[in-house]
Amino acid sequence: xxxxxxxxxxxxxxxxxxxxxxxxxxxxxxxxxxxxxxxxxxxxxxxxxxxxxxxxxxxxxxxxxxxxxxxxxxxxxxxxxxxxxxxxxxxxxxxxxxxxxxxxxxxxxxxxxxxxxxxxxxxxxxxxxxxxxxxxxxxxxxxxxxxxxxxxxxxxxxxxxx
Amino acid sequence: xxxxxxxxxxxxxxxxxxxxxxxxxxxxxxxxxxxxxxxxxxxxxxxxxxxxxxxxxxxxxxxxxxxxxxxxxxxxxxxxxxxxxxxxxxxxxxxxxxxxxxxxxxxxxxxxxxxxxxxxxxxxxxxxxxxxxxxxxxxxxxxxxxxxxxxxxxxxxxxxxxxxxxxxxxxxxxxxxxxxxxxxxxxxxxxxxxxxxxxxxxxxxxxxxxxxxxxxxxxxxxxxxxxxxxxxxxxxxxxxxxxxxxxxxxxxxxxxxxxxxxxxxxxxxxxxxxxxxxxxxxxxxxxxxxxxxxxxxxxxxxxxxxxxxxxxxxxxxxxxxxxxxxxxxxxxxxxxxxxxxxxxxxxxxxxxxxxxxxxxxxxxxxxxxxxxxxxxxxxxxxxxxxxxxx
Numbered sequence: 349x350x351x352x353x354x355x356x357x358x359x360x361x362x363x364x365x366x367x368x369x370x371x372x373x374x375x376x377x378x379x380x381x382x383x384x385x386x387x388x389x390x391x392x393x394x395x396x397x398x399x400x401x402x403x404x405x406x407x408x409x410x411x412x413x414x415x416x417x418x419x420x421x422x423x424x425x426x427x428x429x430x431x432x433x434x435x436x437x438x439x440x441x442x443x444x445x446x447x448x449x450x451x452x453x454x455x456x457x458x459x460x461x462x463x464x465x466x467x468x469x470x471x472x473x474x475x476x477x478x479x480x481x482x483x484x485x486x487x488x489x490x491x492x493x494x495x496x497x498x499x500x501x502x503x504x505x506x507x508x509x510x
Numbered sequence: 511x512x513x514x515x516x517x518x519x520x521x522x523x524x525x526x527x528x529x530x531x532x533x534x535x536x537x538x539x540x541x542x543x544x545x546x547x548x549x550x551x552x553x554x555x556x557x558x559x560x561x562x563x564x565x566x567x568x569x570x571x572x573x574x575x576x577x578x579x580x581x582x583x584x585x586x587x588x589x590x591x592x593x594x595x596x597x598x599x600x601x602x603x604x605x606x607x608x609x610x611x612x613x614x615x616x617x618x619x620x621x622x623x624x625x626x627x628x629x630x631x632x633x634x635x636x637x638x639x640x641x642x643x644x645x646x647x648x649x650x651x652x653x654x655x656x657x658x659x660x661x662x663x664x665x666x667x668x669x670x671x672x673x674x675x676x677x678x679x680x681x682x683x684x685x686x687x688x689x690x691x692x693x694x695x696x697x698x699x700x701x702x703x704x705x706x707x708x709x710x711x712x713x714x715x716x717x718x719x720x721x722x723x724x725x726x727x728x729x730x731x732x733x734x735x736x737x738x739x740x741x742x743x744x745x746x747x748x749x750x751x752x753x754x755x756x757x758x759x760x761x762x763x764x765x766x767x768x769x770x771x772x773x774x775x776x777x778x779x780x781x782x783x784x785x786x787x788x789x790x791x792x793x794x795x796x797x798x799x800x801x802x803x804x805x806x807x808x809x810x811x812x813x814x815x816x817x818x819x820x821x822x823x824x825x826x827x828x829x830x831x832x833x834x835x836x837x838x839x840x841x842x843x844x845x846x847x848x849x850x851x852x853x854x855x856x857x858x859x860x861x862x863x864x865x866x867x868x869x870x871x872x873x874x875x876x877x878x879x880x881x882x883x884x885x886x887x888x889x890x891x892x893x894x895x896x897x898x899x900x
Binding site: 404495 | 550551554556558559560563594595597721722723724726735737742743831832833834836843845847849851857858860862866867869870899900
């Protein structure tokens, strides 16, 4: 169970005030923490609990579904212990900025550039924050829910005509 | 003495040894690389965005187009993520066939890797040989799915159809001869002085650096990290198979070459074990809310037809929640992260492509070496741009 997860126990002990939620679904543990503590939590997990591999870093857009629009998602893996942990942190649209995780893992560099490119979330302290998949002069952030699927200047797709 | 300046050189996106549309901006001091800036995104098709507008079954064909040299590995990763979300149990025969195909895919992908890697650094014979063997894998693909590359063969809950009778013989014949071919490649490369000069000591990255930058798969194992998802977090029944996980020692291109060659031999062994385990039985789970009905029901009964129509048009609602499934794809850890809001389409589908993360290491692995060594580094990272750009 999520309560007995080795990381959850330690996190609850150390960052009790910052933990928003702990969920277990299909055997996967997700811990939601406050944005202010995210780098401390990640670096604690890396250095004290051997979650040494940042498998993935991404964002989810909950436009109109949650109070804080974006959710940053960090998928951690511990090579010595062979287990996974997911850390999430909400990011509000009005304050669309979060400290960079490149200080903890170099992997975060391109992954954060991708989130910046496709979601428009800014990262403070990122060494090289440029668009990565779209061109430099692109306007808008394609993975946001209010960005049209067909692109900005085309008629929305209405299904097959025949 | 006059001051020296560095020179900026553009490499790609149309360059034969960048393996697709990869553009590198090189800063050079003579022929020595000072800085590498990769530019990617030329093949960006927005697969993650498209997925938010499709039902779970409709996303499957998109995954073929990620790493187009290993379509079935992508299919497998995605299908396992959906099955985890839906909590569907897959019949034994389907699981076994999936493993056979996943391992043949690993062979196929590694064959393209060895072919192109060798061609890039001057060994053309291997290229011709490896593509000959790859052709057999393609024929097996065609035999079971009708397509050579865009297989789209797996389904949520099992397979789209059972394999034809000649499948077992064809696979069995192939893995009987494959180790001999691998000996042939090794004969051409492992002791070849040119090959050794180009690969030994090239693209060195220590285990700590490799983990820090997120390398996975053979690239990480080449740096001596003994970690393989198939063994350490088994999925799709890999725990039933015996295989070795090779690791390198010197963290260089030559060790990664050796690791991949051993992986190919191990893949043959896994396929052999899977063929021995293969028993007749159903290939699709009995789970009508999620799975397509068998084809004979669709053609012969009105209920089957309605069922098929419903699954094809509406799909199925998934429970609210989020799952992440990582698989050991030929190039590293391929992960699918699905966020479901309870509807029939994912709220978000994130694909964690191994090549994207591995490519980040290119700068660290090539700065200070010659341009020609950069070509070897691109080859050893084994990137596919379809997966990087998505």
